[in-house]
Amino acid sequence: MSATATAPPPSPGAGTTADPTRTPRRTGRPRSRAVPVGVALVAASLPMFMATLDNLVMTTALPVLQVELAASLEQLQWMVNAYTLSFASLMIAAATLGDRWGRRRVFVAGITVFALASVASAMATDAGTLIAARAVQGAGAAAVMPLSLTLLAGAVPAARRAMAIGVWGAVSGLGVALGPVIGGAVVDGIAWQAIFWINVPVAVVAIPLVRRALPESHGHRQPLDLVGLALAGTGVLSTVWAIVRGNDDGWASTRVVGGLLLGTLLLAAFLVRENRTAHPLVPLRLFRVRSFGVANATALLFSVGVFGIVFLLSQYLQVGLGYSPLEAGVRTLPWTAAPMLVAPIAGALAPRVGVRPLLTAGLALQALGLAWQGALVGGDVVYADLVPGLALAGIGMGLTFAPSATAVLADMGADDHGTASSVNATVRELGGALGVAVLVAVFTAADGTLSPTGYTAGLQPAMLAAAAIVGAGALLALLMPRATGRGQAVALH
Template sequence: MTTLSAKQRLVVAIAVLASFVTFLDGTVVNVALPAISRELGGGISTQQWVVDAYLITLSALILLAGSLSDAFGRVAVMRAGLIAFGVASVAVAAAPDPLVLIIARAGQGAAGALLVPSSLALITATMRGPLQARAIGVWTAFTTAAQLVGPLLGGLFVDFLSWRLVFLINVLPIAVTLFLLWRLPDAAHKRTTRVDWTSGILCAVGLGAVVFALIEQPNWGWSAPAIWVPGVGGAVLLLIFLVRQRTATHPLLPLGLFQLRNFAWGNAATLFIYAALSLNGFVISVYLQQGAGLTATAAGLASLPITLMMIVLSSKAGTWAAKHGPRILMTIGPLLMAIGAALLITVDHDFNYWWQVLPSMIVLGLGLALTVAPLTAAVLGAVEEEHGGIASAINNAISRVAGLLVVAMLSTIVGGRLDLAGFHSAAWFTAALMAAGGVISWIGIRTPRTETVTPTEPTGPTTPIPG
């Protein structure tokens, strides 16, 4: 079996650490939300904004960041993102009130947008085929583990230290990654892509306005001008953004990529699966503390079985996908996760973790481990190396937008309160989203033959790309 070279192992280590920072910070906050609310004030709306401020800038700027990665080089963009993320993390930890905290969280998201596309693009630029699938499997195991171990680390910090220190956990991985990047300087980078800043602004403002309307509408109502004006205006800006991508000389979102079957259907599956994962992570972390009365540490430990399953099986799932194709794993995995989410309806007022939550975590972990690496490999394996940054950015943007929108809709999903009835509603909603992801994968995903593409940079309407 072909093994990774020394340079390839270094690349995987850098990719894992750089992504670890953003994934860890995106989830570690969930268990800190009740403590933040107690100290700084605010109810469910403030909790939503603490999560979504990060996701808004991460989602809105990740396409722009993918274009920057292709234009200026992966290492340079990653280095800038790491430094900015460290500065924003210190600002979050020192925030004196909710407004400053939310602004600093938005800064973290903007910096994080520079990291994820560049990290995966490093892998796709260094290896292809089965070796790439294995590397993505390793990347998936550790970065997804970061998402899942985040609540545990956050819980320990909240219970024994301070919620503020939760946001400084990433200082060490940032320092280590910067050191490793020093050992991997950018090769001479030929700039072939120009950055469409106008499209970036349209996407960022449009998405932010829509999310504002979704989060605040339970407080104001859809008839209030403060809600429907940004809601409609944001939707119009997003529509203009999509129209511009068909005519821009250097589009942020090359629509021709979606003519590739696995790329298009894989991103459709991503939308549903990651919406479910974001909803599930938010609801479990908050409800187990505020509803079931667990400590922050205990709430974080609740998801530990998922972490263990991911670490053990993700790399193997990447290898299986390379050997047998991604379709079957991308179907079975989400359907298993749907079953796991549905098991959470057994949670009752007489709470018992071992019988009501643990079975769900085991099934969710198995399904997630079977899904993520094949999904990532199927999507990114469909494009040529030089466009790996934008392909990774598109897939990550879709996953973040999915989480962003579902958290923004939380009040509607749970009926305004995250009590036991709201928790059950969220469990059913999560299960439905997961099942939809599995069905989409079965319908759309195929075992690739030579499905690669070099997207054109159209001066007019996007032309079909053979695949």
């Protein structure tokens, strides 16, 4: 459930993602004839769709995995978070390596890693093996996502680039919307393992297509900040692990307090490192721009609230209301599919009215939709009662995506667009991991269990907590400068 702004090239030492509106430097022998735009679109979008789909495709399979792999609620969380944390932590690093070693080369390597990890996931016979395979799968996705748009931009003529980027963005949104539905259909019709096996033929088709249709290119070659990468990755992992363990071990236990303290110290060390190194992963000076800081803060709160509830709601539809995986996936569509209709409207409105009113309204509608559902799930409820809340949340999400993407880049210099876009994508993915950990902690603290009667007890306070978190994002959006985004076009993916 994400929308990321397109990214022009970074300045020396400032970023990792190249400009989709400029043709990157190509290497190797020139092609004898131009590749049709449609072929380039498929080559860039197919792997990206695969990586986007796997963000949510597992959600409707979680109750089945809980039974077949004898997985605990904590293990179910890590099946999702292992992918998300690996994806988020390595995205900027993968883009940097693409700039140095060749974007197409790293892109193909990412597809290969993703496919092999999908095979390992499908063959897993216990929860621990599946969690480990999902972490590797996330590493592959980290190389796919930031490079697909840059490669597409270099493969199509400048006159058709805006159209290609728009189609690419629609495909990304489709992956989000169809993730729970496809996951449910595959689990119902075949088996849970098939949600991973389907990635293999996609990769087999995609790799030669990428090599044929997308030209190799390089960007600014800067050193990779391995120390910063290690500090950030282990800091976030320690923090999430401590939150996940909080209810079981006790929030005052040595392990939980130690994990939170270690995570805090590592993240503080990361900030110190980024402020001093010549080639930071995340240039902290960007956060001095108010529109960028507010956009990332609201994106974090949005992801914490929304991703955590998607994790719980997809299971509630099966465990609490008795739907099959496919039926549950279809019933998420008022929420997950609405942005595909609303986001283009918000994108058209943003240059006229600015980012602030759209972003504030979008987050407020999502908070209202979550609160609506939270107020109902505590008693006797049927699915139809939840539809207005799901629709409100979906409309709000659609209003959020385009303005947020605009705000990330609106007041940035062109040389910083790549870094700004990559940082925002990473913030949202990390927010998703934190959201699953935090809201499941609320669920568990309220005596929620993976049973028809116990699920409702925990879901209501978790849903209301998510509404409060997203509502805080709406209030924070009021700090966005009034003029941000006016007169500027929106570019989404």
